[in-house]
Amino acid sequence: MRFFTVFDIVKNKAGQLGHTEEEMYAYLKKEKINKKNLLAYQDSGIIPTDEKVLNGILNYLDMSKVELELKLGRIPAGFEDVFLNNTKEIAKILEERNSVQQEEQNPIPEIQPYYSSDLGKLYNGDCLELFKLVPNESVDTVFADPPFNLDKEYDEGVSDKNSFSGYLDWYFKWIDECIRVLKPGGSLFIYNIPKWNTYLSEYLSRKLNFRNSITVDMKFGLPIQNRLYPANYSLLYYVKGDKPKTFNVQRIPLQTCPHCGREIKDYGGYKNKMNPNGVTLSDVWSDIYPVRHSSSKNRKFNELSVKLLDRVISMSTNEGDVVLDPFGGSGTTFAVSELLDRKWIGFELGNCEIIKDRLEKKEKDRKLFEKVYEEKNKLFPDKVKELRKKNGLWIDDDFRSDSETEQETNKKANKRSGKINYDQIQLTLK
Structure with missing residues (x-):
């Protein structure tokens, strides 16, 4: 298109x-x-x-x-019937053109990966060319964080300056490739600013099954004159087929005041019915923070957080599944896939050495990962629980049996011993 x-x-x-x-x-x-x-x-x-x-x-x-x-x-308004009554003639023209295009298709290129691990392969080059390496219906989840067409230079000679129509034309081409490589029931996540995802959503809804439009609450640098202050990114979530083949419920802590520990929303008489593993995730993610500190960044430009990718990959895949990211960036998708024991395929047009270095030196990502799981699948993280106890506020332990409390104690003991059970995810720290 x-x-x-x-x-x-x-x-x-x-x-x-x-x-x-x-x-x-x-x-x-x-x-x-x-x-x-x-x-x-x-x-x-x-x-x-x-x-x-x-x-x-x-x-x-x-x-x-x-x-x-x-x-x-x-289709111009009022001419829908004319179009529908002539579909046979239109289809004939399109099919003839499609047969010519198939004859002209280029062979699969022979490209060696820039970097390989036991779980994945990273290729350096244009994603439209590299997609030819990926067989039909072979990927479980695609996560894409494309350039936003904001006239930025990411690496030397790699910029995202394009015309309005040129950007969307390019966008639709690689989206079609994502759809081709997804397995039936596979998940597609597209991360971009809301402006571009509105155009993409219209296109995707003709080809895939819409699941969610996720708002990632994140403040931009500065307000824009004569416009509402932009304070979110858009994460589209689509599925190939009727329903996802994998959907693992993600839970987050109850939102509390950082000073006194009191819950922001009053759950009244339902406290004893709260799930001790946390609140079910909604389609507004207000707990994803930008990666700005130099100690956490791998590149000078914007970088996705480990928490965001852990949430996407954990939700849509199981251990051993295949994750593809056509715009590798700093390599967060691949780093998280490695830690979650998922197979992965990555493309990056720019500097791949940064990604390679990151994947070979995993200690920084392991520490970030541990921090994420200190709060994941818990109604109250340990620090919040202690603060609430101190201030005489209820905690989930008040409504749990002794055996349930003992299981939680054993889980903490496993963590201290170096082997962390992340609710069906086994991660051995080396």
């Missing part, structure tokens, strides 16, 4: 007519359309609502509004 804007279509027409950009704007000026009027449709798929601007553009394009809408990839 190609994504076009009105601006793209006008520029394409100018190319067909042999017009320079200056000549194009000169013609539109005769139609009382200035450069600013046209640039307003450079970063949006909408059609002008101003009749004067719309008619001027249509005159330059020498087409009707209906044809313009078709060029934009949509």
Whole structure:
């Protein structure tokens, strides 16, 4: 699927007519359309609502509004029946073109991994080329954190500056590859700013089963003038097929005041019914914090937290399953996959040496991982529990039997001995 804007279509027409950009704007000026009027449709798929601007553009394009809408990839309002009544003819055209494209497909490239471990392989290169290495329906979960098209340079020669339509066109291409390699029931997670995920959600909902739109509550650096202050990232969660083949419930601590330990939400008479393993995770994640401290970062630019990837991978896979990340970045997906004993496949266009170094020196990630599990699957972490005891507040032990309390004590003893049972996850610290 190609994504076009009105601006793209006008520029394409100018190319067909042999017009320079200056000549194009000169013609539109005769139609009382200035450069600013046209640039307003450079970063949006909408059609002008101003009749004067719309008619001027249509005159330059020498087409009707209906044809313009078709060029934009949509069925014009009122023409749905015409489209549906001619599907046989449309399908014939598409099938003929598809057969030609299949004949022209390139062979699978022979590319050696940049780095290999017992669990995974990391490849250095363009994901669209590297996806050819991955067989159909061979991956359990795909997690993708693509460049956000914010004109940043991540590594030398690797930037994310693209046109609005160019970015979405590229986006849809690698998304199709993600869908191809996913197993039936496999999970797809896409992490991006809300702007881009709104376009992607429309595209994905035609091909996969929507599960959740997760809001990751995280403050950006500075407010943006004349806009609401951006305070979240978007994490789309889709499944290939009717339902996920794996969904492991994730639990988090009850939200409490950091000073007195009192719960933020009053659960009244239901305290004795609270699950001692914590509160079921919702689709708003307010406990994921940006990786900013130099002691935790592996790269100078934004890096995903171990907690975020642990949550995604633990929720959607079991031990031995395959996780793929087409935009390796700093390697967080691969580091967490290693710690959770998942197989993994990784692509990265930029500096892979940083990822390799991280995977060979796991101590930093082990410490971060331990910190995550100090709070995971617990109604009250140990520090909060002590604070609540001190202030005379209830804790889950008040409603548990002696045998349940003994099991919890044994779990802590295992942790102190060096072998940590993370609720069905065995991690031996080396």
